[in-house]
Amino acid sequence: MNDSTLPAATAITTNVTLRADMGQPFAAWQSKFTSGASQAAGFLALDIAPAFAGSPDWRIIQRFRSPEALEVWRTCPVREQLFAELAPMRQAGGARADDETVHALDPLSCVTEVIMTVVEAGKESIFRSWAETIQASQSMFPGYMGTLVQAPVSEEMQYWTTLVRFSTPAQLDAWLGSTDRKQLLERVQPNVASWKSYRMQSPFAGWFPDTGDKPPPAWKQTALVLLVLFPVVMLEIKFLSPWLAGLHVSIATFIGNAISVSLVSWPLMKVAVFFMGWWLRPEPAQRRRREMLGACTMLGLYLIELAIFMLVF
Incomplete structure (x- = not known):
């Protein structure tokens, strides 16, 4: 176990090598493990896959929303019991129950x-x-x-x-x-x-053009979308909702969402990406300074938006 990565870890990968006759029992175990993991606080996703089709070597990636949630799951009695049930299915001399690595895993970083x-x-x-x-x-x-x-x-x-x-x-x-x-x-x-x-690619790929480099981290993309989406929704509540009050709620919601998506997709996100590009993809030599300055800028913009709409409403 690589505990040095634990403070920033949001995922844990467990390596399993199965005995040749354990295909069906392992399939049943996967169902139980999925049920147990999905009920854990902070659960995000579970990926259980062989090294290749038919391989006895399997990788179980358990993703959580925070390092704290991951640590709770790592020491959870339910998880310990599930791995105790898995032990007889594992190949002697293969990957052990403690053959695990905790790590940060950003699904949009590749x-x-x-x-x-x-x-x-x-x-x-x-x-x-x-x-x-x-x-x-x-x-x-x-x-x-x-x-x-x-x-x-x-x-x-x-x-x-x-x-x-x-x-x-x-x-x-x-x-x-x-x-x-x-x-x-x-x-x-x-x-x-x-x-x-x-x-x-990224679900926001159309808003964050491919430059040949790694796309901005998921949290930055989401933060920028929130920055431009929030005022659009607030303005719709203030000015559009009274006009749609006589319509069925599904029709009114559809119209509001259509307008929001259109405005965010063009031109608001293009403007936001243009002005915040220095923070989304900072140069390595200036990364730390720009990360801090960008985070402060985003926080300031959020506060300005909140202050404006608290006065308007």
Whole structure:
């Protein structure tokens, strides 16, 4: 356990190596673990995935909203009981119950390529072996942030899903266009019926243009959205709501939301990003100073907005 990262940690990753005959018991255990974790205070998300499809090595990422909530979950009797139930399923000499790492995990701090692959019938074992090979190759590239490979989940969805994560779009593009990857794709091509891929980026990607660098942290993006959305909503309450009072609540809400989204998307967010760009993506040499100055600026702007609307209302 790396306790040095605990003060800033909001996630914990547990590594598990299963015995060969524990597939079904582990599936049932996952359901119980998901239920237990999701009921914990401050729970944010849970990601349980194998190293690759069919692998006995699994990674369990438990995300929480704060370091305090994470610490409560780490020492929770429910969690301890669940891992005690998991112990007989683990491979002797494999990952131990204490094979864990606490860390900060920002879901928007990386870019993900989603690849959907239809494998030729009877060639699944070849594809699994190839997935392990390409995993080893891409992990050597700068910026690599992890991979998830998921087998087809139903008869209607006959494709393998692969998530490939890198720190920045430029680093992901470097891997996708590399000679190593092209050679590996050529090797597996006879066993694949079709490929399809797309890129997952920040949900606010349209407001924070891709500069080739890591996107602004999630909390900064959210803070800036709040800064421009709050006055729009307050002005709607003051001036628009009386005009919509005679309409059904669903219609009135739809109209208000449509106006809010339109105004925030254009031009307000573009203006806000333009003026706060120095804080969203500070230069490394000035990062600490600009982080502090930007946080103070945002706090000041929030207080100004609150003061104005407390006087108006």
